[in-house]
Amino acid sequence: MTNPRLNRRDVFPPTGPEISAKSWLTEAPMRMLMNNLHPDVAENPHELVVYGGIGRAARTWDDFDRIVGALKALEADETLVVQSGRPVAVVKTHADAPRVLIANSNIVPHWANWEHFNDLDRKGLMMYGQMTAGSWIYIGSQGIVQGTYETFAEAGRQHYGGDLRGKWILTAGLGGMGGAQPLAAVMAGACCLAVECDETRADFRIRTRYVDEKTRSLDEALAMIERWTKAGEAKSVALIGNAADVFPEIVRRMKAGLPMPNGRPDIVTDQTSAHDPVHGYLPQDWSVAEWRERQESDPKAVERAARASMRVHVAAMVDFWNAGVPTLDYGNNIRQVAKEEGLENAFAFPGFVPAYIRPLFCRGVGPFRWCALSGDPEDIYRTDEAMKRLFPENEHLHRWLDMARDRIAFQGLPARICWIGLGERHRAGLMFNEMVAKGELKAPIVIGRDHLDSGSVASPNRETEAMKDGSDAVSDWPLLNALVNTASGATWVSLHHGGGVGMGFSQHAGMVIVADGTEAAARRLERVLWNDPASGVWRHADAGYEMALDCAREHGLRLPAILGN
Amino acid sequence: MTNPRLNRRDVFPPTGPEISAKSWLTEAPMRMLMNNLHPDVAENPHELVVYGGIGRAARTWDDFDRIVGALKALEADETLVVQSGRPVAVVKTHADAPRVLIANSNIVPHWANWEHFNDLDRKGLMMYGQMTAGSWIYIGSQGIVQGTYETFAEAGRQHYGGDLRGKWILTAGLGGMGGAQPLAAVMAGACCLAVECDETRADFRIRTRYVDEKTRSLDEALAMIERWTKAGEAKSVALIGNAADVFPEIVRRMKAGLPMPNGRPDIVTDQTSAHDPVHGYLPQDWSVAEWRERQESDPKAVERAARASMRVHVAAMVDFWNAGVPTLDYGNNIRQVAKEEGLENAFAFPGFVPAYIRPLFCRGVGPFRWCALSGDPEDIYRTDEAMKRLFPENEHLHRWLDMARDRIAFQGLPARICWIGLGERHRAGLMFNEMVAKGELKAPIVIGRDHLDSGSVASPNRETEAMKDGSDAVSDWPLLNALVNTASGATWVSLHHGGGVGMGFSQHAGMVIVADGTEAAARRLERVLWNDPASGVWRHADAGYEMALDCAREHGLRLPAILGN
Numbered sequence A, B: 001m002t003n004p005r006l007n008r009r010d011v012f013p014p015t016g017p018e019i020s021a022k023s024w025l026t027e028a029p030m031r032m033l034m035n036n037l038h039p040d041v042a043e044n045p046h047e048l049v050v051y052g053g054i055g056r057a058a059r060t061w062d063d064f065d066r067i068v069g070a071l072k073a074l075e076a077d078e079t080l081v082v083q084s085g086r087p088v089a090v091v092k093t094h095a096d097a098p099r100v101l102i103a104n105s106n107i108v109p110h111w112a113n114w115e116h117f118n119d120l121d122r123k124g125l126m127m128y129g130q131m132t133a134g135s136w137i138y139i140g141s142q143g144i145v146q147g148t149y150e151t152f153a154e155a156g157r158q159h160y161g162g163d164l165r166g167k168w169i170l171t172a173g174l175g176g177m178g179g180a181q182p183l184a185a186v187m188a189g190a191c192c193l194a195v196e197c198d199e200t201r202a203d204f205r206i207r208t209r210y211v212d213e214k215t216r217s218l219d220e221a222l223a224m225i226e227r228w229t230k231a232g233e234a235k236s237v238a239l240i241g242n243a244a245d246v247f248p249e250i251v252r253r254m255k256a257g258l259p260m261p262n263g264r265p266d267i268v269t270d271q272t273s274a275h276d277p278v279h280g281y282l283p284q285d286w287s288v289a290e291w292r293e294r295q296e297s298d299p300k301a302v303e304r305a306a307r308a309s310m311r312v313h314v315a316a317m318v319d320f321w322n323a324g325v326p327t328l329d330y331g332n333n334i335r336q337v338a339k340e341e342g343l344e345n346a347f348a349f350p351g352f353v354p355a356y357i358r359p360l361f362c363r364g365v366g367p368f369r370w371c372a373l374s375g376d377p378e379d380i381y382r383t384d385e386a387m388k389r390l391f392p393e394n395e396h397l398h399r400w401l402d403m404a405r406d407r408i409a410f411q412g413l414p415a416r417i418c419w420i421g422l423g424e425r426h427r428a429g430l431m432f433n434e435m436v437a438k439g440e441l442k443a444p445i446v447i448g449r450d451h452l453d454s455g456s457v458a459s460p461n462r463e464t465e466a467m468k469d470g471s472d473a474v475s476d477w478p479l480l481n482a483l484v485n486t487a488s489g490a491t492w493v494s495l496h497h498g499g500g501v502g503m504g505f506s507q508h509a510g511m512v513i514v515a516d517g518t519e520a521a522a523r524r525l526e527r528v529l530w531n532d533p534a535s536g537v538w539r540h541a542d543a544g545y546e547m548a549l550d551c552a553r554e555h556g557l558r559l560p561a562i563l564g565n
């Protein structure tokens, strides 16, 4: 029997101004689906895997083909319905309704665990959608470079007076997301030692200039860091090894006072795919080949061993924290696993969201991104310039846009990301739409965001960790976000479960909207790009954050039970 | 401190053709919310409880007032957003978008249990929405009378050649839903012995003629049943007692060959609120007063004791099953609790859905209901007649409509329910809309359904128990149902978690649409009342049910991955 998920063919999205679907509103999801599987974008495109362990864009290759076929045939008053990567139905709707509605990996709570999911997955009844994989708005590493850069920069501000020169960051995982860490660290001015067990992943990051050096020796890696930090140079090294071995060894040396740059790492974090204990985390003392083989033949054994190693790994992170090193969980659920494995103080160190991101969410600020359907980098450079003109006083934004142009290679369709908030996003969208209308860009622009955003996610170990009112686990909010975006006229809307923290631990919603230069699109953009970040402002205002309440008042939001208006 | 959920005021929906909101599309949800709390409709309106233990219509009385205020002010291009019974925001949408979007009781799976919910509930961050309580389309007992009648009649067909004369049904629970059982049994031709611990509940059912007699003595109850079954009379008796005592006692007598009508019950089921172990099930040897008091003061103790009693209760049901008595779980999750309490064979007897309801769901047949906003019973009688004319050959429907008119007293706004399917619902909706347009009815009609329907629920212990492909727990389907109804233009749409089987065990979606006699409404009705049952047909077609596949082909549904079209 052939594997319906394996195919040697390479997928590239069409580019340019000619379309094969019936409108840009259906051409756009088709190109973006294909872009998610572009060889420069996806981690493992031949198996439909976009990023994050097993985050897929379609359930099988047949489903991929049928989605493409359905999108090409879709009329302006029809909607394609996708259930866990499978195009189940085409229904009659209307022009202002979304063209695609997606639900991925959702399981009734009592059964929402990896074991049940894997069983459904094996039976061909599901796929894992991650966040932007199954919702067709992944754009490669740039998204995560930006987010990680903001996080490291904020950590630098809070702990090192805003200056990361001569500092070094210890982390692990150079996968789809984690691979952004060395570059983000370097952009933020710091050195970076990243432990990665799979040499091919490290090589990929060397090739794309996200990481500078590679070694198999901890001594050698530390010597490089020593040299760079001394010289005030921001550079990075990938250490081929297992984080569950390396982290405790560095703790040992630190405690023993053995030589080490600055005597200890200056920031510690981790981006192995710990959220998926079967596919995402190499157990100690296993080879990568053995690991991959036994993921198929004996997944339970892999899981057991991986979970035990994660406990060791987190225990070392707690040691760093207790020694005063700023340590943060980067949203992969590793503390939860360690806790379940009996590590009582696994949650001693914080997640990155309450530590650094929540103040942004209170103002609806989050990972706004856009992509040039023309495929022409010039279109993005034009929007870069236009964004600088639209927000002339936002220096932080200007610096990011300049650095990004310089250091970040486009992957697949050219795209840009920056964090902006309520009152800004709809203005950017309307401006892009006008640029399309005026012919300043060669084709329409697609505008979307990560599910990790202000109003679109409930994830108590990550985005909604430690909410002020204790509402961390309330998932009415992301469901309402999806319903509101559907009612407002986004081009496609998705509801996912699992994402970066794994089965059972989050529910979240995606939104993408096309600026095709029409009047109708302008009306939809204005509604969607206002309501979507606004939903984050109400969510945080309802939780009692003053900053969100101020933002709501300032923007005249009507919040009956919250502001009494 | 005053309890924000307690208020002595009585709520009655306005009736007649004058409206105080800006359109019928906003007047309708306002009247229906109020109707849910009408003293003749709600189980405990002063505490905002509509039915099913703690299923509420609004989170607090303040929230109720603010919802009403917001609906009155809502414009034709605005949407009210309700989070667990609290009106959090008013957003700009468009005329074809829903006027209200609701998410109730949704919790991220890992935290989706009673303990966490109760904690959120106590903190004022949530309410329990049940199914139609928080989505404002509960119409009193009629809905459940119809469903229960269909179920008992089908059981009669399968086990007793279609004739329930001289047979008797043993059950428990005469609450909001369960109270329908004696009447449904009698309508289906059987006698009924219903155990109820709370005498006030039994008295309410006596007053409304849903049950015929009441006693505190099992011997007396059995003597009545003996008399009636012998005489071929269909009548019912409420036995005041605890089901966990009475069921085993009847088993004991049956096994011992002691005198009993027919030597054993002919059908056994149960509708205590077992889904909610703190508020829904009286533990053995507790008084009702003590139970209520300790629900507040020591909920953990209540839960422990209730769960232990449920085990005893289910063990007796398994004994009936093993003795050859048709025994069914009526969707209150009692088998799950018994299993968790260590009763290995708790799932020996089936749920009512796979046993009797699934074949209907495969054709999109489910609990279609409508309500006369005029408040005038004549409007319903007119629609009854019109339905008979629209479906002239459906004898089953005709019989139900006649019996319902005869035996069922309206509660609150007059309403009717009947089970119809894909291809029928939109015709009924369009017909009602035309009747409104022509002035044949005094005001618009509201059309909705239970969340227990063909495409709107994932509930592995009830609606999706034992699906052919093993997809019982896949909840992409109800989420897609809500998104599709939102995109199609339903007047209000809701997404709930918990419902009748309790926290962690189901996710489901509600839909209501207003037939106000306009052309625009006709277009929306045609889309919504087609897509909504169609979503049930695809869900079952995807699971491999031939009947659903046939139905899909027959109606020309476009299902890319399922039919390849």
Ligand SMILES: NC(=O)c1ccc[n+]([C@@H]2O[C@H](COP(=O)([O-])OP(=O)(O)OC[C@H]3O[C@@H](n4cnc5c(N)ncnc54)[C@H](O)[C@@H]3O)[C@@H](O)[C@H]2O)c1
Residues within 6 Å of the ligand: A043, A051, A052, A053, A144, A147, A172, A173, A174, A175, A176, A177, A178, A179, A195, A196, A197, A198, A201, A241, A242, A243, A244, A270, A271, A272, A273, A274, A275, A276, A280, A281, A282, A283, A330, A331, A332, A333, A452, A462, A499, A500, A501
């Ligand atoms: N926004 C967020 O909250 C956020 C951002 C980035 C990443 N994450 C999370 O971080 C994790 C990583 O994401 P990704 O997309 O990079 O995943 P990925 O699966 O593509 O990469 C994980 C990498 O870790 C490596 N690895 C696994 N076990 C290891 C071990 N024991 N030692 C060293 N290396 C090991 C793997 O070889 C792989 O290259 C995920 O859990 C993701 O959800 C969250």
Ligand SMILES: NC(=O)c1ccc[n+]([C@@H]2O[C@H](COP(=O)([O-])OP(=O)(O)OC[C@H]3O[C@@H](n4cnc5c(N)ncnc54)[C@H](O)[C@@H]3O)[C@@H](O)[C@H]2O)c1
Residues within 6 Å of the ligand: B043, B051, B052, B053, B144, B147, B172, B173, B174, B175, B176, B177, B178, B179, B195, B196, B197, B198, B201, B241, B242, B243, B244, B270, B271, B272, B273, B274, B275, B276, B280, B281, B282, B283, B330, B331, B332, B333, B452, B462, B499, B500, B501
């Ligand atoms: N469609 C369905 O699947 C469906 C239909 C009807 C009911 N149900 C389920 O059935 C249950 C009942 O619903 P309801 O709305 O009537 O609830 P309810 O809370 O209004 O009524 C439950 C009744 O059971 C009585 N009771 C509790 N413990 C008892 C005991 N030990 N012995 C005897 N009586 C006892 C209570 O006094 C109460 O009157 C719920 O769990 C509901 O979800 C499901």
